[in-house]
């Protein structure tokens with residue numbers, strides 16, 4: 036008989052199976068609730084388990100044998116296409132603490148378990164236990180086997196649990212065991228199957244104990260047709276024909292080291308590969324991708340680069356990589372950026388494959404950083420795993436923190452990965468973490484399984500990385516590295532909590548007490564818990580006495596709107612590092628602490644006009660320089676901004692604009708600081724500036740002060756673009772290319788005549804010679820296409836559309852379809868909205884939501900997109916589910932400015948009768964708009980008008 040879950044019936048289409056399912060659902064599963072027997076409280080079957088429940092810890096798996104046969108092709112005659120018949124055998128031990136019992140509970144979702152094959156064998160004598168019945172909890176993904184009363188599971192004994200099943204290959208979403216599609220060289224559609232299991236999706240491919248602490252050795256057999264090949268976490272042991280299945284082969288893989296289920300991965304495809312040079316790293320490193328892309332050389336960069344990183348991290352952590360090989364595979368349909376499955380990393384194509392003349396500077400940066408991130412995980416996450424997802428930040432923070440160290444460490448420091456980490460990670464995290472409606476502590480004690488997906492957010496990655504960077508600076512790199520190597524050794528093949536990590540640091544610090552950098556009577560654990568168990572972060576105000584050189588530091592929690600902080604008493608242990616004008620080197624170690632038991636402390640600096648607090652942003656906090664101190668800093672920026680490190684400049688821009696927006700600082704003064712940017716030629720301060728100008732750009736786009744705003748930004752940016760030249764130069768490094776892209780995008784959007792002329796010129800040259808795709812530099816393509824459409828007519832429109840239909844890489848398709856949404860004509864934009872929704876228009880399915888969102892993001896298209904949503908939301912839900920209208924609502928929430936527009940959106944959402952809702956993010960966007968109107972707009976407008984007499 037078959038166990039099944041709702042939703043699986045349509046997939047199992049053969050008559051026999053449907054009949055079997057009918058029989059099964061009619062009487063084979065005993066009803067869950069009527070009079071369940073008493074199981075001694077082991078699994079409370081009187082109460083339906085909820086998705087928020089954890090698996091009982093009564094049974095621990097230590098060895099899996101898994102066989103899976105994904106059926107990719109149509110008409111094999113061996114089973115339904117896009118299913119995977121499988122067998123699994125799990126060796127377990129009954130825990131001593133649990134005592135004897137009579138149930139076994141594990142995860143299974145969408146797997147049709149053949150109940151007649153389920154067996155539980157006592158490993159000591161080989162006897163089979165008698166199974167009374169099965170309980171399947173549909174909502175919690177649980178499958179429970181109940182033993183008969185004469186078959187007891189004895190504490191401390193080993194049992195092998197076996198069964199056969201058919202799992203479903205997901206053809207809709209890129210999760211679990213799923214299929215992916217690409218175009219072959221002959222333009223035919225090719226299929227492959229791969230997996231993506233983090234966090235709770237291994238259970239969608241096979242029954243298992245799907246929690247990260249339940250580590251086990253895995254032996255995996257993949258059965259595939261001979262024209263495919265397979266990959267898994269470990270090297271292949273052997274391949275043998277399957278006698279009863281002509282044309283099929285069994286690939287048997289070597290046993291893994293103990294590992295968590297979410298890290299299991301396998302793939303069946305016809306991909307080809309490039310190998311790294313084994314003189315760089317002794318173990319094999321291979322990069323796999325679709326043959327047409329590999330033949331164009333797309334796989335040439337990554338193998339050697341990855342091999343260098345493997346070698347680098349082995350030396351850095353002083354721990355050998357645990358597996359005998361490393362494969363990396365590019366998956367055409369991919370929901371995130373990449374995944375660190377042990378020994379078989381999976382990637383979206385732009386993060387692994389690099390194509391000269393097509394990939395951009397941003398692609399090069401993201402690719403190198405992502406490859407490095409996934410390799411860090413081989414130690415942080417795979418070797419040592421979070422005990423529960425509450426501590427996900429440790430491994431994601433570590434991967435985010437060490438990735439740029441790796442990139443720089445293998446000779447690609449000219450991409451400026453460390454500098455980018457500082458600006459991008461900290462400032463992005465600050466924005467999210469100051470938002471009262473969105474933020475949360477990065478360690479969420481006992482987070483339940485239903486909320487795990489929420490943890491994969493900006494805070495886990497970027498606040499996590501920032502806090503690791505802060506710990507490193509507090510204790511010094513030497514101490515930190517000693518402690519982390521010890522931590523990785525101690526918890527290898529096991530799991531750990533943040534408490535375990537902090538304890539190792541405290542242990543190492545205690546070995547040399549004389550040089551402890553910590554404040555008296557406080558250990559590192561106590562310091563760090565103020566950062567990981569509390570939401571948000573502080574702003575440290577720095578004020579100099581009018582009568583002496585005394586400087587006072589005051590802490591309070593920073594909020595996006597100062598009013599949100601009324602009554603808040605959160606405090607942190609804050610390391611204070613101070614740079615004075617006389618310092619030759621930028622200090623890293625804290626000079627003083629502002630401890631959590633007090634709001635204020637003071638320090639006497641040496642004389643000098645200014646000081647910089649937290650100069651390399653090692654401390655996770657903003658700095659508010661008050662009065663004369665800020666004047667002195669602005670004065671120095673004007674006279675010679677290069678006195679300050681580029682990181683300091685970037686932080687000054689970001690901190691002060693945000694302090695101004697939130698109401699901690701006079702906004703006019705903050706914007707006055709930005710005027711120094713006329714002389715700025717380095718990427719990072721500009722990135723900080725433009726990130727913070729997105730709000731005024733959107734808010735002004737449909738109002739009269741827009742002309743003053745344009746003049747403000749165009750005046751600031753003019754010299755910088757002249758200095759680096761609008762036309763890409765052979766000598767450009769990556770950061771210069773990124774800066775040019777920013778400047779050109781903003782200046783063209785703001786109507787700069789020279790920028791528009793340049794863009795139209797490049798675009799015309801491409802139209803005249805369409806096969807030469809490098810006429811427009813890859814990095815400038817999105818901006819140039821958008822400008823050409825915004826300023827062009829039918830011929831530009833038709834050309835971009837025809838190129839979209841022909842393009843074979845997502846990155847190109849996306850910039851072309853987005854460009855169409857840059858039109859300023861209502862007729863064109865309405866046509867595009869209709870095309871986005873018309874199944875036969877040629878707009879690809881994956882671009883439908885994005886196209887409507889792009890129209891909504893265009894000030895000329897906001898109201899059109901809103902009307903379109905009102906007219907079509909029900910049809911959208913019917914066809915695509917709620918995610919399409921919800922995505923459009925989120926974009927509209929950033930664009931609808933006036934109180935009336937906000938009310939219209941809220942009324943519309945209410946009118947859908949809860950079929951659509953405003954997400955927390957959308958509410959925040961609307962609140963940001965309201966805050967702009969009440970608090971920011973007047974001061975901003977006064978400032979930009981003061982610049983134009």
Ligand SMILES: [Zn+2]
Pocket residue numbers: 375408412430431434
């Ligand atoms: Zn990661």
